[in-house]
Amino acid sequence: MNTFRNFIDGDFVDGSGEAFEDRFPTTGEVIAKVGHAGQDDVDRAVTAAKRALNGPWGKLSLAERIGLLRKLADGINARFDEFLAAEIKDTGKPTGIASHIDIPRGAANFNVFADQIATIPTETFEMATPDGAGALNYALRMPRGVIGVVCPWNLPLLLMTWKVAPALACGNTVVVKPSEETPATATLLGEVMNAVGIPKGVYNVVHGFGGGDTGEFLTGHPDIDAVTFTGETATGEAIMAAASKGVRPVSLELGGKNPGIVFDDADMAATLEGLGRACFANTGQVCLGTERVYVQRGIFDELAAKLAEKARAYRFGDPFDKATTMGPLISAEHRRKVLSYYDKAREGGAEILAGGGVPDVDGYPGGYWVQPTVWTGLAQDHPVVTDEIFGPCTHLTPFDDEEEAIALANASPYGLAATIWTTNLGRAHRVAAKVDAGITWVNCWFLRDLRTPFGGSKRSGIGREGGVHSLEFYTELRNVCIKL
Numbered sequence: 001m002n003t004f005r006n007f008i009d010g011d012f013v014d015g016s017g018e019a020f021e022d023r024f025p026t027t028g029e030v031i032a033k034v035g036h037a038g039q040d041d042v043d044r045a046v047t048a049a050k051r052a053l054n055g056p057w058g059k060l061s062l063a064e065r066i067g068l069l070r071k072l073a074d075g076i077n078a079r080f081d082e083f084l085a086a087e088i089k090d091t092g093k094p095t096g097i098a099s100h101i102d103i104p105r106g107a108a109n110f111n112v113f114a115d116q117i118a119t120i121p122t123e124t125f126e127m128a129t130p131d132g133a134g135a136l137n138y139a140l141r142m143p144r145g146v147i148g149v150v151c152p153w154n155l156p157l158l159l160m161t162w163k164v165a166p167a168l169a170c171g172n173t174v175v176v177k178p179s180e181e182t183p184a185t186a187t188l189l190g191e192v193m194n195a196v197g198i199p200k201g202v203y204n205v206v207h208g209f210g211g212g213d214t215g216e217f218l219t220g221h222p223d224i225d226a227v228t229f230t231g232e233t234a235t236g237e238a239i240m241a242a243a244s245k246g247v248r249p250v251s252l253e254l255g256g257k258n259p260g261i262v263f264d265d266a267d268m269a270a271t272l273e274g275l276g277r278a279c280f281a282n283t284g285q286v287c288l289g290t291e292r293v294y295v296q297r298g299i300f301d302e303l304a305a306k307l308a309e310k311a312r313a314y315r316f317g318d319p320f321d322k323a324t325t326m327g328p329l330i331s332a333e334h335r336r337k338v339l340s341y342y343d344k345a346r347e348g349g350a351e352i353l354a355g356g357g358v359p360d361v362d363g364y365p366g367g368y369w370v371q372p373t374v375w376t377g378l379a380q381d382h383p384v385v386t387d388e389i390f391g392p393c394t395h396l397t398p399f400d401d402e403e404e405a406i407a408l409a410n411a412s413p414y415g416l417a418a419t420i421w422t423t424n425l426g427r428a429h430r431v432a433a434k435v436d437a438g439i440t441w442v443n444c445w446f447l448r449d450l451r452t453p454f455g456g457s458k459r460s461g462i463g464r465e466g467g468v469h470s471l472e473f474y475t476e477l478r479n480v481c482i483k484l
């Protein structure tokens with residue numbers, strides 16, 4: 001059986017905690033043991049990261065650092081199939097998703113931030129002085145130090161490198177705590193780090209759980225200079241509280257209950273294709289997914305019937321088989337949570353247009369399957385309509401006009417992402433400006449330009465990452481004023 005060890009100071013080590021199990025969600029079988037990092041392991045990882053910061057890594061020129069980032073991208077691509085298999089085994093996600101999204105983005109993140117750091121300027125201000133000599137101000141972009149990176153399980157390599165790549169580009173070192181559900185690709189990346197010559201201690205991985213365990217040891221560690229986190233809103237609150245000790249900056253990419261708004265002038269076929277992915281892709285385990293759809297009344301019945309048809313068309317099964325289009329949920333525990341909402345919908349009198357239960361998947365009785373599900377008929381304050389479920393399910397509500405659609409979309413404490421489906425350009429602009437969301441997609445979904453600001457409003461997070469915004473978080477600007 002495989003073992004995923006912690007990666008500390010360039011070495012793979014067992015942790016002082018009791019090893020835990022990693023399961024294949026498609027079968028429920030244990031596929032690996034995971035070395036569990038205790039407080040002492042976290043201390044060693046942070047010390048190693050600090051040493052590297054002030055040692056070999058800190059001494060590299062920007063050009064050398066950029067060269068290493070590009071080698072990391074190449075290193076992932078050179079072992080693409082290994083990363084792909086590792087991600088699929090950890091998550092059960094179909095190869096069609098992992099090979100087109102997770103692994104390519106895992107590599108691309110390093111190239112994108114190599115480009116960014118090479119080209120982003122800092123400010124310069126000339127100023128007058130009373131003696132007429134003048135002064136020149138310029139800003140230096142300095143690394144923040146040791147960054148604590150805490151990640152979720154839904155897009156493990158993609159979301160981890162989304163933070164590690166800009167952190168390293170800016171000259172920081174990192175200690176990563178991957179999700180306990182998905183330890184594989186973060187560990188494999190340690191091998192690539194060594195292979196391409198990243199100095200020891202620059203990238204460290206500590207495995208374990210969250211509160212009261214490895215995650216909390218890391219975010220509470222006094223020598224961590226900033227914390228970047230992606231995960232649930234409640235966890236974000238705990239991490240923000242931990243980071244407040246020592247006044248450390250945090251970047252929080254949190255949960256969502258994202259609305260989609262479909263106007264009666266939308267291109268039906270294109271909408272169904274995009275909206276279908278927004279509702280069901282990755283078994284609904286995407287923070288940007290659409291769990292509330294508002295549909296203009298005139299096309300409600302047609303859209304509802306066709307979206308339900310789409311939900312029924314998914315094929316479950318072996319994730320390595322290209323014909324499989326939907327994987328299981330990540331764990332038995334997460335399936336219990338998702339199914340509790342399927343129960344609540346039924347008990348609340350929802351009309352179930354598709355799914356609503358657990359499929360029988362031939363050959364995989366132990367997988368954490370649920371059916372893609374479409375409901376309608378629930379009140380806007382029903383938990384199915386208000387809570388992030390993080391499963392392949394969505395609730396449809398009709399609306400009459402633009403104003404009502406905007407009000408319904410905004411009636412949520414979350415504000416991560418929204419989709420608008422319309423062929424009326426004026427309406428697209430008007431509505432996009434009024435929807436409370438960090439990211440609004442018009443006639444598309446999860447179309448990513450990595451230079452753009454990414455993050456949530458309201459309870460969906462604090463801060464923006466992507467492009468220059470990542471560099472803002474992972475560096476500290478220092479002003480130098482020179483009297484001439």
Ligand code: NAD
Nearest residue numbers: 152153178179209210211215216231232235253254255287
């Ligand atoms: P989670 O919050 O349960 O766990 C995320 C990570 O935090 C894990 O590594 C976990 O071990 C760790 N953790 C948990 N409690 C901790 C604590 N007290 N201190 C330190 N670390 C702790 O989230 P999850 O279930 O892994 O992921 C699903 C959630 O992530 C959903 O809510 C989803 O919306 C959100 N998400 C958001 C984005 C985004 O960009 N906004 C992206 C992906 C996922």
Ligand code: 6OD
Nearest residue numbers: 154162285286287288448
């Ligand atoms: O594309 C990204 O950069 C990103 N952070 C995606 C997040 C997806 C959430 O599940």
